Amino acid sequence: MSPSNAPADPTADLSLERQVCYAMHTTVRAFDAVYRDLLSQHGLSYPQYIALMTVGEHGPLTVGRLGELMHLDSGTLSPLLKRMEGAGLVGRARDPEDERRVVASLTAGGRERLDALGDLPRRIADLSGLSRQELLDLHQTLREITERLDGRA
Template sequence: MTPPPPPVPDLTELPDAELLKLDHQVCFSLQAASRAFGGVYREALGDLGLTYPQYLAMMVLWEHGPLPVKTIGERLHLDSGTLSPLLKRLEAAGLVRRERSPEDERSVMVRLTDAGTELRERALPVPRSILRATGLSVQEILALQETLGRLTASLGRVV
């Protein structure tokens, strides 16, 4: 029989010097998990020729169709300085086309090309392979997403 896990300390009861330890930093845990995800995604996306940020942009377009750059940025929580070069690389790869909106010259629309649309079929196995790599159940993933959503919302109110 497996021994029970050690009790989780109540961090609010710890002295400030103890709270300063790396192992008590939620941001460090998130960063370590993010780096681990990066490696898994690098391998999963290698055959698609996409980076993780490019994959996210393609997922938004696969899900919603043509969108203004501004909407893609809002959906991905990216500013235009980060998003524009990413979209430029996707365009150079022949996966998307950027064009000024005829209704509003200030707005740039992003559309999938035929190659970008076809890439979706090759990307279908990626989410399931990532899910398997986590070692978590679907219920655990959903609970984690809900917790991270609340964390993001709370931190967004602070900044």
């Protein structure tokens, strides 16, 4: 039997290099390393950067809403915000309408830090080697996958 007529190897689909999850995992690790390097120059971790961007984009947010937008629970988010408050990036205050809720807002220092990071998306794009359209297409595909997988959970 010639190789082209050979039966498919049923274990080939179990090859690590053929797993989409593994390709995504290694890509995320590569992105993490690049972000870690670039953000460390600004004294930020990646979760702090995302929190800063989210509060900067949406304005003052309850911790609950911030957690929804960032896909983090309050047990993870509260210590993160505490460190950011200590660094002068965000302020936290009780919601006057409901004392049980805490509202996070960007400080002037947080706005300055966020403004200083304005070229980060371009730098990441340049390092990826992908065109703007390729990045937009990848972003759309990843969003669709996330929505579909989250919908099944």
